Amino acid sequence: MLTLRLAWRNVWRNPRRTGLTVAATVFAVVLVMVFVSMGAGIHEQMIEDAVRLSSGHVSVSGEGYLENRTLEQFVRFDAELARSLDATPGVAGWAPRVVGFGLLSNGPDTQGIAVLGVDPEREATVTSLPARVREGRFLGEAGAREIVLGRRLADALDAGLGDELLLYSVAYSLEMAYELFRVVGVMRLPDPALDRGLALIHLADAQAFFVYDDRVSEVAILAQSAEHTGEVAAAVAGVLPGDGVEVHGWPEIMPELVQFIFLDDAGMYIMLLILVVVVAFGILNTLLMSVLERRREFGVALALGLRPRAIFALVYLESMALAGVGLAIGLAIALPLVLWLVGHPIDLESEAMRGAYELLGFEPRISWKLEATHPLGSAITIFGVAVLAALYPAFKASRARPVDALRSV
């Protein structure tokens, strides 16, 4: 206890110097917290946006679907499967879908497209597609033969609301499949390729069109959040009928997103590392100066019998105290700040950033997400740095020679 109070008093002997070092530490802590939380928030946002435009967090599909994506790969979807999914914990929403390819024509204009057969109500619980309708409305009842197009697709076909378009493709039974569909809505999709190449029809209409009976291409499942993907995937796999059916989490469906996030994080951590190292040198310098100017004191203490180890420990305590104060103040500022940012994401203004985000299919905004590991990680980092920085000064302090002390008396 005495040592602690001593360490504390020593730290504040030179308030200005200590103050500057603490300020540097506070700066580093705040920056680390803000950036790491920003990274977590942005990446979570990216994942959410991406899964809500593709197959949700977890996708149940036929064997080999990921590689081939043809009508050959299917899941038989019945009331029992629906019940099982409803009962599975962690499932926030699920939507069966039929995915096929075909040609859409409006008179002489023809476009090759991906046809998505969805259940309008269920689809809204998983993807953002129903919400992207800008003109008209989303799909209504089964059997009404309605179709919703991307904006660019509608433009390419010169089609508007109420027009009848011919969809033709090859059914599962290998016969030609033809049907007229009426345009009821036009949606805006961020990715131009999707906007130009996707059309939605009712699930039941798709099953009739492709002669699919009760088959579906996949069931898209939304988990409570991206973190729960693994658990939900396992839980769903447990209730599934058996072979011929596969369960995939979004990292398997979009490995490029996983890698992108990894590289993005890596870049951020490197930058923060540089910052922390700079601050570390600052702490080192402060401690060193403080030790050197007390060389006489240490010498006297050693002459009087104090063990070198005690001095070593004392200097270490001073370093910890320095770090601790910096960390405390830093977190005191950073935590409320980050919490506020979590509630107030920033919408991007600059055209460059908006453009880049939208082309990738993400919302142009910066979000924050605070996780327990963030303050914990900051604390470990700062204390770790303090431990390393104190090594040399503490060593020097414990080696002070009583002779020098006496000499300067």
Next chain:
Amino acid sequence: MERVGRSVARAGGFVALVAGMVPHLRERTLQRIAWRNVWRNPRRTAIVVMAVAVGIGGAVLTMAINFGMVIQMVETAIATDLGHVQAHAPGWVDDPGIDHRLPAGGAAVTDRLAGLAHVLAFASRVRGQALVFSPRASAGVALVGVEPGREVRVTVIAASITSGAYLDGQPRRALIGETLARRLHVAVGDKIVVSVQDASGDLTGEAFRVQGLFRTASRDFDGGNAFVALAEAQALYGIGDDVSEVVVVAEHRSQVDGLRDALAAAVGGAARVRSWDETQPMLRYMVDLFDQVGWIVYAAVFVAMAFGIANVMLMAVHERIREIGIVMAVGMHPDRLVALVCIESLVLTALGLAVGLALALGGVAALHQGIDLSRWAEGLEAYGIGTRIVPTLRRDDLTVPVLAAIVTAVLASLWPAVRAARLRPAEAVRQG
């Protein structure tokens, strides 16, 4: 009231001192004193120099690597397909396809190119939709008819060939991507049939042999493009000697905008001329995004460094407080004192800057072969970024650190310096 007045007075005095010290920064005497002072405590100096070096060196090297990635993406797109400037028939932009063509091999454009500066190379191409099929599978692709000799100087397709050979003038030869070859289950030497809807709307097909396979940084590109000779594409689509586009490469990327404007003016309404970033705005966004992020990184690092420098200057001043008192008692002008401290700070920072930049440049040079990121290849190739990143320095990466270093050094030292200058000599002597 009195306190406000005093604060204002102090602020005013502060500004006066700062303004006053500037002319003294160039005095040789002060500079020599400053240099000696810096080395009075070599250990402390060494530590702060290291801090600055790590900060600047690390930041510059990281920026170079990140920029290298962005550049890679841009250069890949340009070198693989876009070129620097593209010219199309006016209707092409809204409705890409065989219906919108440049007549006579694009003469309206190519003739004008002779008179323009900074043109490194150009080539004409035919570009249309096609179905390629093999006995086992089929795929929709973009069929690109190229002039093999010219194309070599415009894109890197020839250099991206991994098996087989480039187009060499033999009839009915095609180059396809590895991804496409896999999908079709064909290899070099196999026969494929290319089926298109020609200009008059008829279905027509032609048999080709796979001359070679290529692999670029973009998986999508490899799966969706097939290259044949220009004349054969023209015959297939039945378009005579018309072409779809003329692609131009400038000597340097910085000349692109000028070249585009000059060509657009020369060509007038005969064609629509666009630069690579207009054809693919995504790339432009990436570059701009990077610039904006860069400022933040540098700012953060320099602020962190500022604390350390300020601390050191504070200590440096404090331990010489008695000397300072004496010197001022003897008549040295406070302005010169402030200048001296400033110079010392500048020296420290300059040393750190030098070491840091040397480290960064050394790092960039050492990595000039490129960093191998093939472990993350899948993700990178989905975004069109190659797996070998070469760190690239921008001019900003040298000028910004230097400027920032100067500003940081001066600002960080101001407070200790002015504080010292304000002291009354008698007090100063006593403090020491």
Next chain:
Amino acid sequence: MRRTAGARHRRPLALALLALPLAWSAAAEELPDAREIARRAEDVLRGTSAYTEGEMTIVSRRLPVPRVVRFRSWDDRGGKRSFIRILAPAKDRGTGFLKLHPNLWTYVPRVERTMRIPPSMMLQSWMGSDFTNDDLVRESSQLDDYDHRLLAVEEAFRGLGGSGPSRAFVLEYRPHEDAPVVWGRIVAWIEARHATPLRQEFYDEAGVQLRRMDFGEVRETGGRHVPHLWVMTPLDKPGHETRIQIDEIRFDEAFDDAIFTTRHLKGSG
């Protein structure tokens, strides 16, 4: 990537060996020119024109019961045009296909639309069978786009449904270098006396056999010995088979040009 070539089909090799002694006896027997044989076989199948009524049966894993399509067709070989009308099942009744080389048009009564089949659909199955739309358009090219070679003469060929034994010429068709055909080669068995096609085997360039056509129920019609049963077996899709049963076939009639128009497509004849 090149699939590891499975066992090359042994038959051609064995026959080639048989051909050696035959080559010596060629002088004695005067074997006809291969191309001539091929030409006669083509004529047996198609004449200069052919009117056909028949039934196509499709067997597939995807179909719980085989699908039966009744059709009527006019084929004008010289003019490179043909017309097919679907008569049954009810769902497809009235569908029409018009080939005006090189394009293929189709009409679907249920949606009352006529359209040209784009390149991307050409390789899709025709009416759910193992034939593709492309097959419909390309069938005239077996003579022009290929070089023909006599491999051997088989004395006792047993054909579809155990028919025969017959004496058959074994021919190899190799596509011209610039022919837009993906087959590496076709091996054809053609009955020696009446030039009736008995079997065709289709190989890719690696020598892997991809499909087989067998011909049976040979009856004399219009001065030709015509197979009234065609069976196509795709070897890469186990369990699949397409059979065409010809009920009536008439050759060499002159057809009204009006048949080969898009207007006729929309009619019902």
